[in-house]
Amino acid sequence: MPLTLYPWTKRFRWKYLLGIALLGGGLFFATPLSLFRVPYATVITDAEGSLLGAQIAPDGQWRFPAAAAVPDKFERALLTFEDRHFYQHPGFNPLAMAKALRDNLRAGKVVRGGSTISMQVIRLVRQGQPRTLGEKLLELLLAIKLELHYSKAEILQLYATHAPFGGNTVGLQTACWRYYQRPAEALSWAEAATLAVLPNAPALIFPGKNQQLLLQKRNRLLGSLLEQGALDSTTYQLALAEPLPGTPHPFPASARHLLLRLLKEGRQGRLTQTTLQAPLQEQLVALADRHQYRLSGNQVHNAALLVLETGTGNVLAYVGNTSTGTDLERGAEVDVIAAPRSTGSILKPFLYAAALHEGSLLPGMLLPDVPFYQRGFNPQNFNKSFEGAVPANRALARSLNIPYVYLLQEYGVERFHHLLKQAGMTTLKQGPGHYGLALILGGAEGTLWDITGMYASMGRSLQHFEGYRQQYDPADYHPPTYLQQAQVPPQLQYSTPLNAAALWHTLEALTEVNRPETEGAWKQFSSSRRIAWKTGTSFGFRDGWAIGLTPEYTVGVWVGNASGEGRPGLTGIEAAAPLLFDVFSMLPPTSWFTEPGGELEKSWICRQSGHKATELCPDKQVQAIPPLGLQSPPCPYHQLVHLDASGQYRVNSQCESIARMQHQPWFVLPPVMEWFYKSRNAHYATLPPYKPGCEAHSQHSMQLIYPAKASKIVVPRELDGATGRTVFEVAHRQPGVTLYWHLDQHYLGSTTSPHQMALHPSDGPHLLVVTDELGERLEHRFEVLAGVR
Incomplete structure (x- = not known):
């Protein structure tokens, strides 16, 4: 049947079609275009x-x-x-x-x-x-x-x-x-x-x-x-x-490792404006390459450096690795700035500052530098020697290991672990017990990114202290950033994990530029500017660190092999420090931090011990110290000594009348500290012997060097499985004195000097008794652990 059009349909057909066309056109033009679904560089x-x-x-x-x-x-x-x-x-x-x-x-x-x-x-x-x-x-x-x-x-x-x-x-x-x-x-x-x-x-x-x-x-x-x-x-x-362009140029690649970092962080296909300075970046890439080339003769193939603006944490240069050589087996593509590496001694300034902050340490306070043994942990100084006692600031400047192990033992591993995480160390994935006291000597891994940022944060907090009217902004402790960021108003408070006084003394100690290379030889770097700097060397000479800062710049340097291979002479002082100072020589002139006078308290300090002075301290000085340092104990090493009329012997009231006595203040270290200290300090005067017939009830002349305070020790097995020997050692104040040794009531023999006795105790508990010819007795109970040798 043919289609029949009704009259009203004929009348409105064209208007209907026109409406559809207009509606379609409206939808066409109103719908947004889908443009350029293409990837970008x-x-x-x-x-x-x-x-x-x-x-x-x-x-x-x-x-x-x-x-x-x-x-x-x-x-x-x-x-x-x-x-x-x-x-x-x-x-x-x-x-x-x-x-x-x-x-x-x-x-x-x-x-x-x-x-x-x-x-x-x-x-x-x-x-x-x-x-x-x-x-x-x-x-x-x-x-x-x-x-x-x-x-x-x-x-x-x-x-x-x-x-x-x-x-x-x-x-x-x-x-x-x-x-x-x-x-x-x-x-x-x-x-x-x-x-x-x-x-x-x-x-x-x-x-x-x-x-x-x-x-x-x-x-x-x-x-x-x-x-x-x-x-x-x-x-x-x-x-x-003007000529036409010639052959197309390759794109710059001076920050190739930062580009790889961006890709890993999900910034593909974007244009990212960083805080870097291109001229400085190019100069430092070339500098790192030249430095690594000099080290390549020792089969050291990698180096990295990071330059921050101290006040903001903005990255000014990011050299993730050297570009000399493209051998992938040598780790040329590894971004070492972000790679966890053993920290060596680079964390010591944070422990020094923390102890200053809480008042348990004063800048020049003597720290023990004597053998340390604890459950198989037997740290050594770089030069394999002991000095008996060393001022804390000098021990920091010289990067001595043992004094800082003792300091960490006193401060507490748990507290220090927490402080490092607060300061920005993100690589502490395990609990404090996992690292133990080795935490201060490289027992944990850190990245150049974190560590350099932590040093910059210390400098930033100190730098802002006066500007913030002697207050602190917790946000001053933050990681570096390579992205442009808007400034956030500070949220000020009066407390901080590390106060300005502690930071000031820490950075002052780190301006010492003489460091021991080996015993009897010294490495010296001279600079026209004041720089607080610290080096670190990991176990096995695998990592060389150097961090330096001023109020304007913080520079972090790492040198080594990305593969982890150690090399003789690969130390922070030899391999990394020269590059650090070369970097600073390329930076504009710098200033120094303002002393935080409102945060320091003046006190009389004993020059010899670094403790608060007592009336027995003959040589005193006024020193500005952190506020809580006023609560630290007075000098324990100066004591009043009673001598006979000749001054040759010590006496007491049981053998000498008080009227005939001389009373003199005397600097006396504990026996083990004295044993090593007097060999390096000719001015140290040992106590005179007691006058014959006088009994010494209060003065202890003997102290164990090993096993010291250890109540549980491990005696090694020989290759044939037999019980091995362990050497016990005692320090005595008087040279040439004879000591008599007993183990479990069995006489072992005598020693004159040195006082060492090789023992092979069986598993289980034991009692060691040592007496001297004057009748002084030393007892030490210990246990030999079974099944863990």
């Missing part, structure tokens, strides 16, 4: 926008992410060449299209295009479509739609980001660095004109291929710009004289 720049490095996009194109804006010169040149009425038309230019049609018909071929910038953006989106009349019409409609949804500035940016510039070079910023090694904002008029005409025929850029045609196009455009008044005649003549 990962790009990093320095603080001023200079390119530091780039990673090619996954599709093999060098396509940089969109920049903030299109530079004026390029915009003027582009619109003059491609679309002079860009800011007037709605996406297409009817007059330009008519002229193009006329000229093409006259020539019998395509000699002129009528596309606007907006239409060219659509063409870039729809790459690969045939150049038909229907496609041209669709481009026109989509260009109108583009204009409805994007501003003119955004359309220009879309074009500049995705236009082809020859080969796999896509986008204006990419082309600027590829051909001219500078950002688009720094283009000359000749360069801007060259890049403006290039997307029209990108193959012209290749050397030897129609270079003359590209030159003609550029020069014609420069002439048009002259006519418009965009440039004067002198600039025009100079622009004509």
Whole structure:
């Protein structure tokens, strides 16, 4: 049956169709465009926008992410060449299209295009479509739609980001660095004109291929710009004289390890402006390479350095590894800045500052430097010797190990572990008991990123103290950052884990630039500026550290092998410190920290012991100390000694009348400390012997060196499985005295000097008794552990 149209249908048919068309058109133009679903290169720049490095996009194109804006010169040149009425038309230019049609018909071929910038953006989106009349019409409609949804500035940016510039070079910023090694904002008029005409025929850029045609196009455009008044005649003549770009340049790669870090942190396909300084970065890459080359003779293949702005923590230079050699087996691609490595002695300043803060330590207080044994842990100083007692600040400057093991034992591993985590050490994945006292000697791993940031945080907190009216901002302790960040107002408080007084004394101690290399030899670094610095060497000579700071800069250096291979002589003082001072020599002049006078208290200090002075201390000085230091105990080493009239013997009231006694203050160290101290300090006077017939009830002349306070010891097994021997040692104040040894009531023999006895006790508990010829008795109970030798 034929379709019958009712009268009302005939009347409204065309209006109905028109409504559908209008609705469809409205939906077409109202629906947002889907533009450029393409991957981008990962790009990093320095603080001023200079390119530091780039990673090619996954599709093999060098396509940089969109920049903030299109530079004026390029915009003027582009619109003059491609679309002079860009800011007037709605996406297409009817007059330009008519002229193009006329000229093409006259020539019998395509000699002129009528596309606007907006239409060219659509063409870039729809790459690969045939150049038909229907496609041209669709481009026109989509260009109108583009204009409805994007501003003119955004359309220009879309074009500049995705236009082809020859080969796999896509986008204006990419082309600027590829051909001219500078950002688009720094283009000359000749360069801007060259890049403006290039997307029209990108193959012209290749050397030897129609270079003359590209030159003609550029020069014609420069002439048009002259006519418009965009440039004067002198600039025009100079622009004509500029050559075309030659072979494309490789992109900079001075921060290749930071670029890899960005990729790991999920910043692919983005343009990241960092806080780095490109000139400094390039200088330090070259410096690290030269330094590593000098070390390569010792088979040391890797080095890393990090430079921070102390006041902000901003990264100014990031050299994750040296670039000399590309052997992957040598770890050239490892970013050592982020790699956990054994810390050596680099954490000692934090323990020194913590003990100062709580008042248990004063800057020059004597610390024991005598043999230490605890459950198989037997640390040694670098020079394998003992000094008996060393001032804490000198022990820090000289990086002596044993005094700081004793200090950590007193301070507490748990508290120190917590403090390090508060300060920013993120690699302490295990509990305090896992590390034990070895924590202070490299028993834990840390990264150059964390450690350098922790030193900078110390300096920052001290630097801000006066500016914050003697208050603290907890946020001053934060990791380094390579990203530009807005400043946050400080949240001030009156307490902090490390007060300004403790930090001041710590950094003052670290300005000591003389360090022991080996016994009898000294390594000295001189510098025209004050630098607080510390070195560290890990067990087995695997890692050499050096950290230095001033109020302006904090520099962290690591030297070693990424593989973990140790090398003789690979120490912080020999391998890392020279690079540290070379870095500082390249930095601008620096200042020094202001003494936090409001945080320091003055007190009389005994010069010999470093403790608060008593009336028995003959040599005193006034020293500014942390507030809680006033509560520290007075000098325990100066005591009143009673001598006979001749001054040759000690006496007491049981053998000498008080009227005939001399009373003198005397500096007396515990026997073990004295045993080692007097051999290095000729001025140390040992106590005179007791006068015959006088009994000494209060003075102890003997002390165990080994096993000291250990109640449980391990005796090694011999190769044949038999019980081995362990050497017990005792210190006695009087030289030449005879000691008599007993183990479990069995007489073992006597010693004169040195007082050592090799024993092979069985498993289980034992009693060691040592007596001297004057009748003084020393007892020590210990247990030999079974099954763990």
